[in-house]
Structure formats: structure tokens, C-alpha cells
Amino acid sequence: MALFGKIAEDGEKMAKEQSAPQAARDTVISIIGPGMRVTGDCDTDGTLRIEGTVEGTIRAGKAVVVGKEGVVLGDIRTQDAVIGGQVTGTVIAESRLELQATCVINGEIRARRVKLDEGGTVNGNVNMTDASATPALTPKAPSAATRPVPA
Numbered sequence: 001m002a003l004f005g006k007i008a009e010d011g012e013k014m015a016k017e018q019s020a021p022q023a024a025r026d027t028v029i030s031i032i033g034p035g036m037r038v039t040g041d042c043d044t045d046g047t048l049r050i051e052g053t054v055e056g057t058i059r060a061g062k063a064v065v066v067g068k069e070g071v072v073l074g075d076i077r078t079q080d081a082v083i084g085g086q087v088t089g090t091v092i093a094e095s096r097l098e099l100q101a102t103c104v105i106n107g108e109i110r111a112r113r114v115k116l117d118e119g120g121t122v123n124g125n126v127n128m129t130d131a132s133a134t135p136a137l138t139p140k141a142p143s144a145a146t147r148p149v150p151a
Contacts, residue, residue, distance in 0.1 A: 034069060041074075048078075050085070068102040081111075 028046035032038055036052035045061040050070040058064055060078040070085035081093040084100040090108045091097065097111035101119035110127045 032070075066103075068100070075107075 028044070029049060030042075030044055030046065031049045032042075032052045032054060034051045038052070038054045039056065041056040041058070042048060042054060043059045047063040047065065048058060048060045049065045049067065050058075050072060051067040052069075053071040053073070055073045057074045058072060058076045058078070060076075062078070063080040063082070064076050064078045065081070066072055066076075066083045066085040066087060068084040072085070072087045072089065075089040075091070076087065077092045079094050080096045081091060082098045082100065083091070083103045083105065085102070086104045086106075088106045090110070091105065093111040095111075096113045097109065097115070099105065099114065099116045099120040099122065101117040103117075103120045105120075105122045105124065107124045108127070109122065109124065110129070112128065114126065114128060116122065
């Protein structure tokens with residue numbers, strides 16, 4: 001009595017063979033595991049968890065989580081972020097940013113709300129305004145004060 005591959009009397013496929021509904025993209029969690037190194041930009045509608053190393057810009061529609069062993073050498077733009085590892089670059093969290101005690105941030109932070117646990121390190125500017133109103137991440141032109149003076 002094998003049921004696999006059989007068609008029900010009413011002509012429909014058995015439930016086992018019917019395709020399962022696809023998960024909504026914003027509920028998907030992508031993971032860059034320990035020991036993994038990604039060189040290039042990462043872009044997702046959902047959540048990205050980083051336990052390895054990323055060299056490039058990260059854009060996540062829902063959230064970015066950088067584990068305590070995670071390293072990001074580039075900018076992060078997302079709705080919510082939890083940083084436990086090291087980030088060198090600009091972090092833009094349009095809603096909430098949590099900086100854990102093990103984090104080291106070297107760069108600018110822009111977020112509506114920020115939680116910094118005791119022991120966390122931030123080396124750079126912190127701007128707590130409406131992060132969604134900030135322009136896209138673009139390189140800044142050198143100011144007159146930092147421009148080399150011709151000899």
C-alpha cells in the first residue's frame with residue numbers, strides 16, 4: 001500500500017507532494033558562520049546574523065546581528081541592529097541599535113534609539129536623530145581643513 005506519488009480520487013496531489021508556502025522574505029534569517037569570510041556587499045530583506053567576517057556594505061530590511069566574534073569592515077544600514085563584535089564603518093539603524101558590552105565600534109553611529117551596555121566601546125560620532133532621514137551611504141569629500149595644502 002504505497003501512497004507516495006499517488007493522486008487522490010478528486011484529482012489533487014497528496015498533501016505531502018504539494019509545495020509548502022514560501023516564507024515571507026522579511027522573516028528569513030541569513031547566517032555568516034564562524035570562520036566564514038565574505039568579501040563584498042550583503043543585501044537582504046530579512047535579518048542577517050554575522051559570526052564570521054564581512055568586508056563590504058551590509059543592508060538588511062529587518063535587522064543585523066553581529067555576534068561577539070563577528071567582524072564587519074564596512075557600513076551597516078538596517079532597521080534594528082545588535083552589535084556584540086567589531087564594526088569599522090558607519091552603522092545606521094533606522095529604529096533601534098543595541099551595543100553589547102563586548103562591542104567595539106570604530107566609526108559613525110546614526111540611530112533613533114541607542115542602548116550601550118557597560119564595557120562597550122564606541123570610537124566615533126553618535127547621532128541620535130531620525131536615521132531614516134539620513135542620506136544614502138556615500139564617501140565624504142575632504143574638507144578644506146583636511147585637504148593637503150599645495151607647496
